Amino acid sequence: MESLNTIIDICMQKRLDRKSTLFALGGGVIGDLTGFAASIFARGVPYVQVPTTLLAVVDSAVGGKTGINHPLGKNMVGSFYQPHAVIVDASTLKTLDTRQIAAGIAEIIKYGLICDEEFFAWCEANIAGLVARDPTTLQYAMERSCQCKATVVAMDERESSGVRAILNLGHTFGHAIEAAMGYGTWLHGEAVAAGMVMAAEMSRRLGYIDDTTVRRIEAVLCAAALPVRPPPSMQVETFLTYMATDKKVERGVLRLVLLERIGKAIVTANYDRQTLLDTIQYFRQALPRTAGKLREASCALTPERFRKGWFIKVMLIGAILDKENRERGARMLTYQSSGHPSRFQPTNARQQPCA
Ligand SMILES: NC(=O)c1ccc[n+]([C@@H]2O[C@H](COP(=O)([O-])OP(=O)(O)OC[C@H]3O[C@@H](n4cnc5c(N)ncnc54)[C@H](O)[C@@H]3O)[C@@H](O)[C@H]2O)c1
Ligand SMILES: [Zn+2]
Numbered sequence: 001m002e003s004l005n006t007i008i009d010i011c012m013q014k015r016l017d018r019k020s021t022l023f024a025l026g027g028g029v030i031g032d033l034t035g036f037a038a039s040i041f042a043r044g045v046p047y048v049q050v051p052t053t054l055l056a057v058v059d060s061a062v063g064g065k066t067g068i069n070h071p072l073g074k075n076m077v078g079s080f081y082q083p084h085a086v087i088v089d090a091s092t093l094k095t096l097d098t099r100q101i102a103a104g105i106a107e108i109i110k111y112g113l114i115c116d117e118e119f120f121a122w123c124e125a126n127i128a129g130l131v132a133r134d135p136t137t138l139q140y141a142m143e144r145s146c147q148c149k150a151t152v153v154a155m156d157e158r159e160s161s162g163v164r165a166i167l168n169l170g171h172t173f174g175h176a177i178e179a180a181m182g183y184g185t186w187l188h189g190e191a192v193a194a195g196m197v198m199a200a201e202m203s204r205r206l207g208y209i210d211d212t213t214v215r216r217i218e219a220v221l222c223a224a225a226l227p228v229r230p231p232p233s234m235q236v237e238t239f240l241t242y243m244a245t246d247k248k249v250e251r252g253v254l255r256l257v258l259l260e261r262i263g264k265a266i267v268t269a270n271y272d273r274q275t276l277l278d279t280i281q282y283f284r285q286a287l288p289r290t291a292g293k294l295r296e297a298s299c300a301l302t303p304e305r306f307r308k309g310w311f312i313k314v315m316l317i318g319a320i321l322d323k324e325n326r327e328r329g330a331r332m333l334t335y336q337s338s339g340h341p342s343r344f345q346p347t348n349a350r351q352q353p354c355a
Contacts, residue, residue: 001077004068007037021046021084027053028060028188032078035066039081046084052092054104054138055189058111058145061086063153063167074175074183080158086146090139098225103189105130105224106170108141110196111148113217114166117263119144124216127223162255165248166265169257170196176242177230186231193226202279203259206271213262229283236280 011020024034024047031049038047049061067078093101108130112120122144123130129137149167156163174195177186200214218228230239248255248267255269256276 001068001070003033004037007034008041011037011041016041016045018042018045021048023048023050024061024083025050025052026056027051028056031056031060032065032067032075035064035081035083036068036078039066039079044081047081049083049086051086051088053096054093054101054142055107057088057090057093057142058104059107059149061088062146062149064157074179088142088146090135090142093133093138099187099190101131101133102224102226103187103192105141106189106193106196106221106226108145109217109220109224110167110169110192111145113196113259113262114169114257114265115148115152115263116144117261119148120220120262124220127220131224162267165255165267166257168248169259169265170194170199172243172246172248172254172256173198173230173239175246176239177234179242180234180238181231186227190227193221193224194228194230197221197228198230198279198283199256199258201282202256202271202275205275205279206258208258208260209262213259216262232284234284236277236284239280 007022011022022034022038022041022045024031028051031051035047035049038045049056051057051061061083064080064082065075065078066081067075070076105127109120109123112118112123123141126137126141130141152164152167155161159165170192172195174188174191174193177191177194178188181191197214197218200209200217203209204211204214221228243254246254248257250269253269255267256271257265257267258271260266
């Protein structure tokens with residue numbers, strides 16, 4: 001709220017008017033805040049998203065949701081307000097730390113899972129390149145993710161028909177983890193990664209997908225050094241308490257985003273409570289299924305262990321080897337919109353429709 005006031009104060013002091021344009025240069029927090037300020041200043045001025053985190057590029061900068069947190073709830077003050085354009089300069093991602101890159105990769109993998117089986121297979125095949133920030137690989141993933149998000153948003157811009165909710169795969173479990181651990185302890189993308197595995201396991205228990213599919217999902221997340229288990233300290237009751245406040249609760253019934261198959265997510269309340277309880281309970285005991293010692297080490301990675309630094313050494317070597325590659329730089333991607341997400345078109349990127 002204080003940051004919002006600061007932006008509005010500056011707009012007033014600089015005598016900006018309705019023809020002025022605000023630029024959101026930063027991660028998702030800056031993008032959401034600037035977008036909201038633009039939506040209310042002078043009853044709405046244009047704004048341009050210039051995302052500088054991978055998560056913001058592939059997620060928050062596209063779709064037109066803006067907002068700020070209220071002490072009583074995350075994102076509870078906001079608006080739907082489309083940016084005039086989204087400008088992506090992949091070279092800004094060079095300075096992001098490893099955890100932030102991995103958090104963005106979680107959302108990239110999500111797009112494959114919810115709406116594009118071919119893209120998921122591409123992520124599996126190219127996960128090493130993504131982690132190493134290979135410019136060509138990252139650029140392709142960013143383009144395809146933005147197109148997937150724009151396609152879904154165009155079908156349900158204001159979250160009225162329910163289609164947009166598929167973007168929330170892993171988020172109901174993930175938000176519970178983020179909130180229970182204290183915001184910032186687990187990054188959003190890390191919590192979503194563990195949440196997607198929980199949603200996949202629940203989908204398996206309900207007979208939608210098989211065990212092999214759950215293993216594939218775990219394996220690709222593990223390869224990006226993302227957590228695939230919730231924090232061991234989190235009790236079933238804690239999950240249920242936080243999940244009850246999810247925005248997909250309708251008349252007291254929680255709708256979950258589950259997987260019918262890779263490439264197709266569904267939003268459903270058609271599950272029995274016992275399956276939900278069993279799923280959460282299972283994750284309080286189970287080790288990752290993905291085979292292999294190294295894999296298990298990565299899978300067991302938690303944000304807490306990240307801080308201890310044993311993993312960072314491995315990633316640093318990877319980063320040094322890749323430095324030259326990265327310094328070749330990636331060209332700029334520009335997405336322009338004339339007010340509606342369906343009109344989002346890359347102005348200088350390959351055209352690749354969302355499956
Ligand atoms: N509007 C939406 O549809 C939507 C979707 C997803 C997430 N979000 C919101 O986005 C936020 C998360 O976004 P985020 O992950 O970008 O977090 P963030 O904005 O907090 O950025 C993460 C950190 O990276 C730093 N940073 C930004 N760019 C950098 C760069 N190029 N190099 C080095 N450091 C850099 C930031 O200062 C910050 O410390 C959450 O508040 C979430 O609610 C919104
Ligand atoms: Zn998300």
